[in-house]
Amino acid sequence: MPIVTIIYILTNVAYYTVLDMSSILASDAVAVCAMALIYLTVQDVFQLINYYSFSYWFFVGLSIAGQIYLRWKEPDRPRPLKLSLVYPVVFCLCTVFLVAVPLYSDTLNSLIGITIAFSGVPVYILGVHVPESKRPPFITALLRECFSPSLTLG
Known part of the structure; x- marks a missing residue:
């Protein structure tokens, strides 16, 4: 019984958090309105994650490429940890894949992500x-x- 009561109270709190009083009073199906609004908000959040993810992997790939460049141009520079070049090259290829596929499949959103990053x-x-x-x-x-x-x- 206490679990059902807590769920009921949290559900009502969620309704009042997502919808204003006039929407609650005007609607016959408050849960449907609330879930539609939550769904649209979650879609926006996923869109922002897509923008961030593209830019994130783009800049991670650039930083790994910079490390590879430094290993090639300054091979005698002291480093706290020296690994084989295989690891950064494979990682850099993976980031190229993670950037190229969205750029090809969802060009507009990828360009929006780049614009946000360079803003x-x-x-x-x-x-x-x-x-x-x-x-x-x-x-x-x-x-x-x-x-x-x-x-x-x-």
């Missing part, structure tokens, strides 16, 4: 490479607020 480049350029005298005032104020020495943890 931070202007912020990086304004915050790091543009001299403070030429930077827009709101960027300078934001950087001072975010990175002031008075901020301490704990």
Whole structure:
């Protein structure tokens, strides 16, 4: 009995969280409305995961390719762990697969993911490479607020 009561209460909490009062009063099937809204929200979350996943594997592949490049250009550089080149090459090939397949099968969403990832480049350029005298005032104020020495943890 307590388990059924808890499930019933949590179900009602979920309805009130997802739907507003007018939707609950206007609907004959509150559960159907709530589940439709949850389904649409979950679909949006999966879409965001697809955007992130494409960009994630793209940049992981680039970083592994950079390590392979450094092993080739600077073979005598001291490294804490030195593995055979087989592992990074196989891993890099896997990331190429994880990037190429979505790019081919879902080009539009892949391009949206790339655009989202590269949308931070202007912020990086304004915050790091543009001299403070030429930077827009709101960027300078934001950087001072975010990175002031008075901020301490704990």
